[in-house]
Amino acid sequence: MPGTNLTREEAQTRAQLLAVESSTIDLDLTVGDKVFASTTVLRFTCREPGASTFADLVGATIDEITLNGVRLDETQVYRDNRIQLDDLRGDNELVVRCQLPYSRTGEGLHRFVDPADDRVYLYTQFEVPDARRVFTTFEQPDLKTVFTFTVTAPAHWTVVSNSPTPAPEDAGTDDSGTPRATWRFAPTDPMSTYITALVAGEYHEVRDTYVGAHGEIPLGLFCRQSKIADLDADDILEVTKQGFAFFEEAFDHPYAFGKYDQLFVPEYNMGAMENAGCVTFRDEYLPRSRQVRSFYEQRANTILHEMAHMWFGDLVTMRWWDDLWLNESFAEWASHHASTKATRYTEAWTGFTNARKNWAYRQDQLPSTHPVAADNYDLEAVEVNFDGITYAKGASSLKQLVAWVGEEEFLAGLRRYFKAHAFGNTELGDLLGALEEASGRELRSWADEWLTTSGVNTLSPEFELDPDGAYTGFAVRQSAHPDFPTLRRHRIGIGLYDREGDQLVRRTAVEVDVRGERTEIPELDGQRQPDLLLLNDGDLTYAKIRLDPRSLATLVDGIDTLDDSLARALCWGAAWDMTRDAEMSATDFVALVLRGIGTESDVMAVTRLPLYAREATESFSHPRNRDRVRATWEEGLRELLHAAEPGSDHQLAFARAFASAARSDAGLDLVAGLLDGSSSVEGLTVDTDLRWTLLGALAAAGRADADRIAAELERDNTISGQERAAAARTLRPLAEAKEEAWELAIVRDDVPNETQRSIATAFMTAGQEELLAPYLERYLEAAETLWEAKGVQRASTALTAMYPRPLTDDASVERVRAWLESSPANPAAKRYVREGLDDVERARRAQERDGA
Structure with a gap:
C-alpha cells in the first residue's frame, strides 16, 4: 500500500495523463477546535478518456465525493489516503467535501493557542507533500494550476493567502454565537500545490510598500499579538526592500506574485517557507531577548533566501523533486550573494564558511551522503534529503560554477532561464542549457562531476624547496574517499601569508584550475615559502583543505593575528575538519579556539566555534583526558567572559558558552549567581533567554529541581518558556526525568512539535x-x-x-x-x-x- 508515499514513476504517469485547469478550495475554520471543513473542486482534462488515476487527500473524514456529477461510494474509492478516479472523461470535475484534523506537528494546517493570551493562530506548511492534508490535490510539483481560496473564519481574525486579502463578507455566527466572515480570494497565477498557503488568526499586521523599477509591491508583516513588541519591522522591511531592488535588477524579471506578505508563526518546523507571496517564518526570528549580530545576519539571509525562491522555485519550478537542489541550492547561493552586494552584511560568505559549509561537509561524509541532484525516487526519499548537501553543498557548487563561468555570464544565463520558463516546470538540463548559451562553456561534464556524484574531495599541497626556502616545484594533490572516488575540477585561490610585525598578512595569491589527482602550479615556482600557505583562498570551491606542518604551526601560534576574516574562516574550518578526521587532537583544537575566538571579528564564528569546541570536549577527547579538557575549556571561557568588552556580542556569546561548559563548583556558583543576581559581569544583561540558558546548565548539573524550573516558567509563561522548561526538566540527571522525557518525545502524540524537539535535543x-x-x-x-x-x-x-x-x-x-x-x-x-x-x-x- 502506498500510504502517504508517492513514487516518481506514479507522478510521471499522472502528469502524462492529466492537465489541471483549476482548483477551487472552500475552507471553514469555524467547525471546532479539532477539525475544519474542506471542500475542493478540481477541474482537469484527461488525454486518454476512459483511463484511471487518483487524487491525494490525507486523513479525511469524507462527507461526499462526486466525479462528473456522479456521487462515488467513499468507502470504495477513498482508501490509503488516495481517491481512486476511474473512467475519466476528456473534461472532468471532482468535488470532495470532507473534514480534516488540525495539525500539532507543523505539517498541513497547524493550530496553536498562545499560552500568553489564549489567542488562536493557524498556518499551513505544505512542502514537500502536505497540501493534501488541507484540500484534495494532485500532489506533485509539475501539475501546476490556478487556485481560488474561499475561507470562512471568526470575523475578528486576519486571513492571508497567496492572493491579496479581500474585504471580508458577513457570514452570520457560529454555534457559540461568534460572528463569522468569509474571505473570497482572487484566483492565483499558476503554481504548484506546495507553495500555496493559508495563515489565519488574530495576527497583528504592519503594512508598507516597495517602489522599484517595475512598479509597486505591497508589503505586509504579521505576528502574534504577544510578539508585537518583538517585531522590529524597520529592519525587516529594510532587508526586504534591498532584496527586491537587487533581485529584480540581477534577474531582469519583475516579481510575479503581486503582493509580498511575511508572516512570523509559532511552533514552526523550519526556518521559513517560500509560499508564493505569503512567506512564513518561525517567529523565533522576532527575538524577545538580546541577540548577537550573527542572528540578524542569519535572519537577513533567510529573508533573502525565501525571496530568491519567488523566481527560482515559485516562478520556475522543478518538474519533480530530483531537482529539489535547484530550489534550495540556488536560494542559498543567491541569498548570500545578495547579502554581500545589497545589505550591511557584506561578509556574508565568511559566515557561510564558518557555519553552513561545515554543515555540508559533515553531511557529505556520512554514510547517507547523496549527490546534490539526488535520486529522489519517491516522497520518502525527498523528505530525508532536506539536508546540508541539498542546501550548503549545492550552494558551494554553484559558487564554484560562478567562478568557473564568470558572474556576469552566470546571471545572463539565469535571465534567459526565467524568461523562457516563467510559470512552468523545468529539469536540470534546462538550466544548464541557458548557462551554456550565456557563457559559451560546456557544462554537462561539470554537472556530472559536481551534481551527480557524492563525497567531498581533499586538497593538499606538495612542494620542494631550494636552500633559500623558495619553491622549486609546487603541486596540489586531490584525493577522495574510496567509496566516492570522483576527482573534480576546482577553481581555487592559493594564498601566501607572512608575518609582518604582529600581523599575518597575504603577500600574494594566485587563482588556478585544479584537475585530477595532481596539478602542477608553476606560478608558485621561485616564491619564498610563506608562514601560512592557504589552499582555496577566497573559498571558491567545495573541498576539504590540508595545511602543511609549517602552516599548521603558524595557525596554532597565531590564528588571532591573521588579518582576513574569510581566510580565518577557512583556517577554522580546516582545523575543525582535521579534528573530526582524527588528524588534530581535541585538546589542541580547544586550545586553538581559546586562543583565537576572543579577537575573532566574524560573530558567526564567535557563536559557532564554541559549539565545535564543546563537541571536541565532550565527544572527541579521550576519556582519560576529558576532565582536564573540560576544565581548560571552562576556565578559558570564564576568562574570555570577563575580558570581553562590556555589553558586546562577544560577551553575550561567551556567557552562553560558559553556562554550557560550567561543571566545577566555582563555575556553577557563578552561573547560579548570574541567575539569582548575587553575581554580575559588567555590561551583561541577564534577560529572559539567558536566564533559561543559565537554568538549563544548573538543571544538567543537578542544581535546579522541578520546582525551580516551574518557578522560572511562572515568570515566563509563553510558548518559548514552556519549550525551555521542558528542555530543562529533561536535562536533570535523574532517572525519572529521562523516563518522563521519553514518554513525551517518543510515546505521546499530543505534545506540540517544537516542545517535542526541545525535549529530544536535551x-x-x-x-x-x-x-x-x-x-x-x-x-x-x-x-x-x-x-x-x-x-x-x-x-x-x-x-x-x-x-x-x-x-x-x-x-x-x-x-x-x-x-x-x-x-x-x-x-x-x-x-x-x-x-x-x-x-x-x-x-x-x-x-x-x-x-x-
Missing part, C-alpha cells in the same frame, strides 16, 4: 552515560516502527536527536551494528540510526587520536 546529555545506557535498546525498539507510527516530523526529530551518542563503548557500537544488519525498519528510519552510529565511530577515532 535528552542525550554528555556526562549522563549511566542514566542513558538503558535507552539504547529502547531507542532501537522504537526505531523499528517510529516512522510509520509517528510520521515524518516526529520520527525524524526523535531518531536524530535521541540517538545515544554519548555511549561510545564497544558493546553499544556492536549492538547498533547488529540491529542495522537485521532490522526490518523503514529505510528512512535506518538512515538516521546509521548516521548516529557513524557519529559515534568518528568520535571513537578522534578519542584515540586525543589519547595518543
